[in-house]
Amino acid sequence: MMAPAGAPVRFGVNYTPRVGWFHHWLDFCADDVARDFDTIAELGVDHVRVFPLWPLLQPNRTLIRPGGLADVEKVIELADERGLDVWVDGLQGHLSSFDFVPAWLTSWHRRGFFTDPDVVASTAAYLTALARACAGHPNLLGLTVGNEVNQFTGTVHPEPYPASEGEVSAWLDAMLGALRTGAPDVAALHACYDATWYDDTQPFTPTHAANLGDMTVLHSWVFNGTAQVYGPDAFETRAHARYLTEVARAFQADPDRPVWVQEVGAPRNVLPRASVAPFIEATVEQLADTPQLYGITWWCSHDVSRSLADFPELEYDLGLIDEHGTIKTEGRVLARAMEELRRRRREGVDDADPPRLLLDPTDVSRRDLAPGGAFWERYMDIARAGRHPRVTLAATVEA
Structure with a gap:
């Protein structure tokens, strides 16, 4: 049977400025942003996610620059003039392989990002x-603590800031509380990359991701081994984002909690040109009947300019708009796919009894959830045969 149509799925892009990338905050130019937003609006999106650079807005632990905050407000106003809503991220943090951490937290002043009381208090003050x-x-949709801050605790990071699971819980409570203090009437979220779901050493856990903040936020990237193992055109590669939504929903205490695919993209390091458009179409199609889907926000708006050095090669081709401001084929394909998704959602979501798959967290490690893991394989066998299964935690079933 079909469930009644609900709120429209939001469609947006992660805004990567065409001129200067995120370094544009150093020489902020409203005309450049306005021009970018004019092109972004042509894609039919309803929102942008923006990333002010933390070290530029809080260069000293007790200095928050009014001019930097004013630039962020100007970006929100420019978006509003073009009918675009805005999500704002706080701690950048980490963007496209580069870390942006204030000088008062590194080298001679290095201290615990997640654990030092003075750092936690100052970071909270900045977010507030x-x-x-x-x-x-009026066009502010909400705020995210930061972009993939969990990567700073990861064992793969060259200079990690260690934290325990309990310390992460306390830090997230403080950061989300800081956002709510400053903006009590808008959504407050946190966002992690997929090590939260797949890496047993990560102190940011599925329980954190699925229950703290006002919705569950997912970042889906198939260069995590999925496309390398299964191939660029495999069902598993195109179903990765949907798989994450189903696993995430299993960990949610509130079954009606919204799920936002905040980052998903078509990375050319694992997707040859001929695979990109089919990947976009299939990824969106797989998500079309996801229960409680809030939105899909594509990474990213613009390609990184070839004039900028030292980015991973894939970053130069991830945009829906090229470095000259022209909408690419990828942008047109995504716009059509999202239009079709919205049409299907207006007709209602197919909620006929799906296959069920039990997840026992006492018996299944996060490595089992990862691409190639035992649980992943069971899930994909069921999904490939017909419909995506409804994943349920064993504790939920027993209750």
């Missing part, structure tokens, strides 16, 4: 100030 500056704008 940012949230307060953004809160009065």
Whole structure:
């Protein structure tokens, strides 16, 4: 049977400025942003996610620059003029292989990102100030603590900031509380890359991701081994984002909690040109009947300019718009796919009894959830045969 149509699925892009990439905050130019937003609006999106650079807005632990906050507000206003809503991220943090951590947290002043009381208090003060500056704008949808801050705790990071699971819980409570203090009437979220779901050493856990903040946020990237193992055109590669939504929903205490695919993209390091458009179409199609789907926000708006050095090669081709401001084939394909998804959602979501798959967290490690893992393989066998299964935690079933 078909469930009644609900709120429209939001469609947006992660905004990567065409001129200067995120370094544009150093020489902020409203005309450049306005031009970018004009092109972004042509894609039919309803929102953008923006990333002010933390070290530029809080260069000293007790200095939050009013001019930097004013630039963020100007971006929100420019979006509003073009009918675009805005999500704002706080701690950048980590973007496209580069880390942006304030000088007061590194080298001679290095201390615990997640554990030092002075750092936690100052970071919270910054997030409150940012949230307060953004809160009065009618097109503000909400705020995210930061972009993939869990990578700073990862064993793969060259200079990690260690934290325990309990310390992460306390830190997230403090950061989300800071956002809510500054903007009590808008959504407050946190976002992790997929090590949260797949890496048993990560102190940011599925329980954190699926229950803290006002919705569950997912970042789906198939260069994590999925496309390398299964191939660029495999069902598993195109179903990765949907798989993450189903696993995430199993960990949610609230079954009606929204799920946002906040980052998903078509990385050319694992997808040859001929595979990109089919990947986009299939990824969106797989997500079309996801229960409680809030939105899909594509990474990213613009290609990184070839004039900028030292990015991983894939970053130069991830955009829906090229470095000259022209909408690419990928952008047109995604716009059509999202239009079809919205049409299907208006007709209602197919909620006929799906196959069920039990997940026992006492018996299944996060490595089992990862691409190639035992649980992953069971899930994909069921999904490939017909429909995506409804994943349920064993504890939930027993209750």
